[in-house]
Amino acid sequence: MTESNKLPSGQTRIDSLEMRGVTKRFPGVLANDHVDFDVRSGEVHALLGENGAGKSTLMKILYGLYHPDEGEVLLNGKPVTIASPTDSINLGIGMIHQHFMLVQTLTVAENVALGLPSSRGALTDLDRISKRILELADIYGLKIDPSAYIWQLSVGQQQRVEIIKALYRGAALLILDEPTAVLTPQEVNELFVIMRQMVRDGHALIFISHKLHEVVDISQRVTVLRDGRKIGTRPTSETTKQDLANWMVGREVGFIPDRGDVTPAEVRLQLEDVSCGSDRGTPGLRGVSVAVRSGEILGIAGVSGNGQRELAEAVTGLRKIVSGHVQLEGRDVTNFPPGELTDRMLSYIPEERMRDGMIKDFTVAENLILREHHKQPYSRSGFLNLGGIATHADKLIRDFRVKTPSRETLAKNLSGGNIQKVVLAREISRDPRVILAAQPTRGLDIGATEYVRMQLLEQRKKGAAILLISEDLDEILALSDRIAVIYEGRIMDIVPRADATPEKLGLLMAGVHPEESTSVVK
Numbered sequence: 001m002t003e004s005n006k007l008p009s010g011q012t013r014i015d016s017l018e019m020r021g022v023t024k025r026f027p028g029v030l031a032n033d034h035v036d037f038d039v040r041s042g043e044v045h046a047l048l049g050e051n052g053a054g055k056s057t058l059m060k061i062l063y064g065l066y067h068p069d070e071g072e073v074l075l076n077g078k079p080v081t082i083a084s085p086t087d088s089i090n091l092g093i094g095m096i097h098q099h100f101m102l103v104q105t106l107t108v109a110e111n112v113a114l115g116l117p118s119s120r121g122a123l124t125d126l127d128r129i130s131k132r133i134l135e136l137a138d139i140y141g142l143k144i145d146p147s148a149y150i151w152q153l154s155v156g157q158q159q160r161v162e163i164i165k166a167l168y169r170g171a172a173l174l175i176l177d178e179p180t181a182v183l184t185p186q187e188v189n190e191l192f193v194i195m196r197q198m199v200r201d202g203h204a205l206i207f208i209s210h211k212l213h214e215v216v217d218i219s220q221r222v223t224v225l226r227d228g229r230k231i232g233t234r235p236t237s238e239t240t241k242q243d244l245a246n247w248m249v250g251r252e253v254g255f256i257p258d259r260g261d262v263t264p265a266e267v268r269l270q271l272e273d274v275s276c277g278s279d280r281g282t283p284g285l286r287g288v289s290v291a292v293r294s295g296e297i298l299g300i301a302g303v304s305g306n307g308q309r310e311l312a313e314a315v316t317g318l319r320k321i322v323s324g325h326v327q328l329e330g331r332d333v334t335n336f337p338p339g340e341l342t343d344r345m346l347s348y349i350p351e352e353r354m355r356d357g358m359i360k361d362f363t364v365a366e367n368l369i370l371r372e373h374h375k376q377p378y379s380r381s382g383f384l385n386l387g388g389i390a391t392h393a394d395k396l397i398r399d400f401r402v403k404t405p406s407r408e409t410l411a412k413n414l415s416g417g418n419i420q421k422v423v424l425a426r427e428i429s430r431d432p433r434v435i436l437a438a439q440p441t442r443g444l445d446i447g448a449t450e451y452v453r454m455q456l457l458e459q460r461k462k463g464a465a466i467l468l469i470s471e472d473l474d475e476i477l478a479l480s481d482r483i484a485v486i487y488e489g490r491i492m493d494i495v496p497r498a499d500a501t502p503e504k505l506g507l508l509m510a511g512v513h514p515e516e517s518t519s520v521v522k
Contacts, residue, residue, distance in 0.1 A: 004459045008139045011170040013202050014092050015041045015076050017062075022071035024057050028405035031057040033228040034071070037175065045194060046215040046236065048248055049225035050445040051417030052403055055445050058225070059175050062206075063095045064088040094171025095161045098178040098443070102150045109133060109146040111336065112165050131503030134505040136167050140197050150151060155304065156187030161195065173204040173276075180214055180442045192218050198219050210445045212241040224248055249447040253455075259457060264293035264481065268465035269315070269346075269434045274324035276314050278489075284310030286489040290466040292434070297456065298494075300469040307489035308469045309351065312438045315467070316348045317341050329433060342371055347432035349423055351439040353416075357423040360412035362371075362515075364404050365393035366409050368426050374485030375400060400425040401451070424455055453479060487511045 005013050018038040032054045040046040049055045060066045064082040072079050076090060082088050088095075096416060102111050109130045117124045130146035137144050142160045150158060159179060166174055176195075180188045195205060195218060209215055216236060219246065224231040224247050230324050233246060239247075254516040269292040279282035285307050292298045302308055313319035315326060325334045328344055338348075350356035369378045369389055377388035395405040396487050404414055404420045411419060420440070427435065435508045437456060441449040456479060460466055476483055477500060484494040487506035492508040507513070 046219035052415035094166030
């Protein structure tokens with residue numbers, strides 16, 4: 001921390017911020033129950049908790065998106081009122097949301113300028129803004145081109161734009177909500193370099209993450225919430241990943257699931273030389289050939305943007321295959337519509353659960369029958385059977401431990417972990433023959449992640465063929481029987497789990513074949 005009360009960015013330092021007795025109620029939910037939280041200049045304070053524990057609600061109160069029912073906020077020891085994000089920004093508080101608030105068709109400079117008055121009145125001052133962006137980028141190591149369009153930038157670069165937006169507006173305290181959820185390992189490392197520089201310069205940072213190794217690596221203190229209540233605060237140096245996991249969930253948590261021994265049987269899903277396009281007009285898949293057997297999990301590993309989305313959509317009928325074939329239990333289903341694939345007992349757990357897996361304005365019960373609403377016992381003579389739907393929904397809510405006020409709760413009001421449980425319940429309860437699971441634990445807390453992984457392993461035990469697409473290498477290694485590495489739309493290699501190491505997979509993910517390649521069966 002510098003001795004001056006000014007940060008290098010010119011903003012007045014926030015020495016301390018304290019939230020006292022903060023309470024927030026929603027219909028049927030006590031989201032925050034008299035929570036105390038504080039953060040100081042020159043530190044990263046991590047905020048942990050399962051999905052629905054109240055982390056995001058607490059931070060949205062601090063940023064002015066929600067108003068507390070009780071409690072107060074003190075800035076440098078003095079009470080302040082935060083009625084809107086404008087108030088928060090004026091006080092020097094910025095927030096980097098998990099889902100970026102950027103306009104894809106505008107440049108970096110134009111995005112930074114949005115909502116701000118021009119120093120030239122009716123004329124734009126993008127040249128001055130660009131100059132200031134470059135100054136901030138130089139101070140904090142945020143390599144960015146002010147004239148680049150957002151759609152041209154990688155996810156990691158877009159996140160830097162969000163950070164620059166906050167710094168440009170004078171943020172001395174920065175809330176980072178799941179900032180690493182969509183980043184590659186290399187981008188995470190770059191973000192942490194930036195965060196450490198900000199801490200050295202006197203910024204106060206609040207870090208929300210489900211990745212406990214990141215919390216241990218980057219934070220100085222950690223606070224845990226559970227069911228809307230504060231469990232406690234500790235120096236990070238005095239705890240471990242296992243301690244934090246147990247503390248969050250309230251019980252012993254197993255990081256490495258028991259996979260058990262299952263002998264794979266017949267091939268149920270096979271791709272033969274499949275090629276398709278991408279949304280960018282470039283090739284998405286280039287001659288992909290893989291086979292998944294009953295009773296096995298084939299993991300697809302790769303850095304984001306190397307054809308994973310195109311692979312999932314090609315298999316599930318959501319993207320047109322331009323050459324090659326997809327076979328489901330020996331039958332050619334190339335370019336079949338999704339409904340026919342569903343009838344053939346293919347289940348899909350999509351990467352974008354809110355966009356592709358749910359209808360957010362439908363109830364939990366309605367979302368649980370989306371696949372088979374037209375069949376008995378959910379429908380009779382063209383009319384929905386509300387009694388049958390209610391019975392089915394209540395059973396799945398109970399069996400899959402979905403935390404919801406009722407089956408009539410709208411899906412958009414559930415936490416991310418519980419939304420994923422609803423998707424999982426719907427897809428798995430059908431006893432599918434083949435499951436395609438794309439990023440099934442992305443953004444989930446440790447307890448929900450453990451639960452999802454156990455469910456996938458249980459389906460493997462029952463004989464399902466599972467194609468697991470994940471950018472979490474630890475997850476791939478923990479669950480897979482074989483691992484296929486995808487790079488620029490091609491399968492680099494397929495290796496048995498016993499022969500797979502992070503180093504070997506890392507080389508393949510970068511498009512480099514290890515010197516001693518492993519002979520594999522495809």
